[in-house]
Amino acid sequence: MQKLFERVETVPVNPYISLKRYLYTVQQAFIHARQYQREGNYEREALLLLRIATLVQKTISKHPNYNKIESANIVKEFRLHAQLAIKRLEEIKPLIDAKQNNCEDSQPANSVKDKSAPESESLNAGISTHSLSATKARTVQIHEDMLYVFESAARKNTKNNKETCGILAGVLKQRILVVTSLIIPKQTGKSDSCEMLNEEELFELQDRKSLMTLGWIHTHPQHPCFLSSVDVHTHASFQWILPESIAIVVAPTDKQRIGIFSLTHPGGLEYILQCQQRGHHPHPERVPKGYPGEGKPFYENCTHVELIRDDSIRFEVSFGKRSKLCPVRKHRVTNAVYCLFYHNIR
Numbered sequence: 001m002q003k004l005f006e007r008v009e010t011v012p013v014n015p016y017i018s019l020k021r022y023l024y025t026v027q028q029a030f031i032h033a034r035q036y037q038r039e040g041n042y043e044r045e046a047l048l049l050l051r052i053a054t055l056v057q058k059t060i061s062k063h064p065n066y067n068k069i070e071s072a073n074i075v076k077e078f079r080l081h082a083q084l085a086i087k088r089l090e091e092i093k094p095l096i097d098a099k100q101n102n103c104e105d106s107q108p109a110n111s112v113k114d115k116s117a118p119e120s121e122s123l124n125a126g127i128s129t130h131s132l133s134a135t136k137a138r139t140v141q142i143h144e145d146m147l148y149v150f151e152s153a154a155r156k157n158t159k160n161n162k163e164t165c166g167i168l169a170g171v172l173k174q175r176i177l178v179v180t181s182l183i184i185p186k187q188t189g190k191s192d193s194c195e196m197l198n199e200e201e202l203f204e205l206q207d208r209k210s211l212m213t214l215g216w217i218h219t220h221p222q223h224p225c226f227l228s229s230v231d232v233h234t235h236a237s238f239q240w241i242l243p244e245s246i247a248i249v250v251a252p253t254d255k256q257r258i259g260i261f262s263l264t265h266p267g268g269l270e271y272i273l274q275c276q277q278r279g280h281h282p283h284p285e286r287v288p289k290g291y292p293g294e295g296k297p298f299y300e301n302c303t304h305v306e307l308i309r310d311d312s313i314r315f316e317v318s319f320g321k322r323s324k325l326c327p328v329r330k331h332r333v334t335n336a337v338y339c340l341f342y343h344n345i346r
């Protein structure tokens with residue numbers, strides 16, 4: 001049982017992450033779980049639902065603000081999400097059991113049953129880790145122009161040595177994760193970090209348009225093209241929900257300029273999820289001995305990303321809820337930078 005529970009990594013609570021940010025993570029996880037449900041990928045769906053239940057029960061419930069009176073409403077939401085996750089797990093467990101019984105002759109099952117375990121743990125017992133790790137990463141497609149649009153949207157901040165970040169959101173089309181939306185949320189940036197504000201607005205926008213979070217993009221105004229210790233922690237929370245999540249760094253002063261990264265798995269992801277340090281802090285150069293994926297680098301260039309240059313995918317840029325006047329054609333748009341880019345440069 002313990003071995004399986006480790007498979008659903010229990011993440012230590014980070015008091016610097018607000019409860020609202022955690023809620024956004026849980027909501028996003030549900031969107032991805034529903035997608036797996038539509039694909040009939042019940043093992044992945046179950047793993048994500050287990051992570052939701054575990055995150056709420058074992059991590060978020062230890063947050064210093066969790067028991068404060070002003071958190072009552074958000075706590076209700078967390079509990080509701082955990083209940084929904086467990087209810088759905090109960091529904092799909094027989095489907096997974098049936099599938100695994102069919103596979104049992106050909107591969108060893110890693111599952112151990114334990115009747116005394118709490119709800120999410122006993123549900124956990126039916127999921128073979130073997131079939132999960134065998135799932136191949138889906139391709140992520142992103143239009144190359146989106147990177148330049150982001151760079152131009154960030155130009156003012158970059159000039160002032162402030163980082164800018166954006167969310168890469170999109171849809172699944174014929175087993176390909178297509179980035180269709182660059183969302184630049186309200187944020188505050190410094191020379192070596194940036195923080196999204198108002199996650200509710202971000203979630204509402206994505207929910208309305210049925211957009212999944214596929215990764216994030218940010219600038220390094222004067223730093224090289226790499227993932228800092230803060231970045232790898234930020235990315236771990238994306239990749240923990242969606243293994244194919246990508247982190248794009250735009251570093252105008254670096255020769256490499258643009259990097260598309262993800263954490264190694266097993267390796268960097270597992271190490272970072274258990275690292276309890278916050279802010280900028282040193283990590284070993286490679287995953288240390290005794291950890292899954294020991295000896296690997298913490299992150300690497302993505303091999304599952306396809307940069308699109310033709311018109312086969314369309315994308316939009318939005319700034320949270322705000323719409324803006326296009327500075328060139330004066331029509332009201334939510335994607336002023338996109339317009340600016342196309343009117344001026346094309």
Ligand SMILES: [Zn+2]
Nearest residue numbers: 220227228231
């Ligand atoms: Zn960074």
Ligand SMILES: [Zn+2]
Nearest residue numbers: 275276277283
């Ligand atoms: Zn760390």
